[in-house]
Amino acid sequence: MLTPHALPALFSSEDCAQVIALAEAASLAEARLVGGRRQSEIRRARIAWLDDQPETEWISARLARAFAEANRAAFDFAVEGFDERAQVALYDGSEQGGFDWHSDVGDGPLARRRKLTVVVQLSDPGDYEGGELEINGDGRPRTADRAQGAAIAFPAFALHRVAPVTRGRRWSLTLWAHGPSFR
Ligand SMILES: O=C(O)CCC(=O)C(=O)O
Numbered sequence: 001m002l003t004p005h006a007l008p009a010l011f012s013s014e015d016c017a018q019v020i021a022l023a024e025a026a027s028l029a030e031a032r033l034v035g036g037r038r039q040s041e042i043r044r045a046r047i048a049w050l051d052d053q054p055e056t057e058w059i060s061a062r063l064a065r066a067f068a069e070a071n072r073a074a075f076d077f078a079v080e081g082f083d084e085r086a087q088v089a090l091y092d093g094s095e096q097g098g099f100d101w102h103s104d105v106g107d108g109p110l111a112r113r114r115k116l117t118v119v120v121q122l123s124d125p126g127d128y129e130g131g132e133l134e135i136n137g138d139g140r141p142r143t144a145d146r147a148q149g150a151a152i153a154f155p156a157f158a159l160h161r162v163a164p165v166t167r168g169r170r171w172s173l174t175l176w177a178h179g180p181s182f183r
Pocket residue numbers: 087089099104119133160162172173174
């Protein structure tokens with residue numbers, strides 16, 4: 001319940017390339033807002049949100065199945081749906097891109113309802129160094145499988161981080177499932 005649940009080979013390498021292409025198209029539109037800007041000291045990444053459109057339906061469907069499988073196998077959390085779009089992140093070695101230890105649950109109206117997080121590795125592990133996704137749900141950090149297309153599900157409250165990328169570029173896809181507060 002506190003440890004991550006691995007979902008190997010959720011996406012093929014072709015799938016990953018397609019997600020990256022969709023994100024690149026989307027981030028051009030959003031570049032003036034967030035693209036390339038250093039958001040804070042804890043996060044150095046560029047972000048794109050995948051719009052709900054026919055081209056992204058297969059992504060949502062695949063991720064929804066992953067959540068269902070992980071929740072059935074490992075978590076059994078009360079989840080009601082997906083209240084946020086899927087997020088594609090790009091961590092660039094040229095700026096030591098990364099994301100320090102954090103929880104995905106926050107005080108905002110959406111962030112407080114986050115129950116489960118799924119992250120998909122979109123990059124070929126040979127394309128970058130560093131950039132390990134580490135999850136610490138129970139006091140023992142575990143490193144997510146780096147294989148392209150591998151996914152990992154974990155409780156949204158669990159602390160996790162992306163270690164600084166020291167060479168190349170790492171892409172990831174993240175989606176949250178939402179539901180009533182833990183009680
Ligand atoms: O890029 C990743 O592997 C994790 C992203 C993440 O933790 C987040 O967006 O909250």
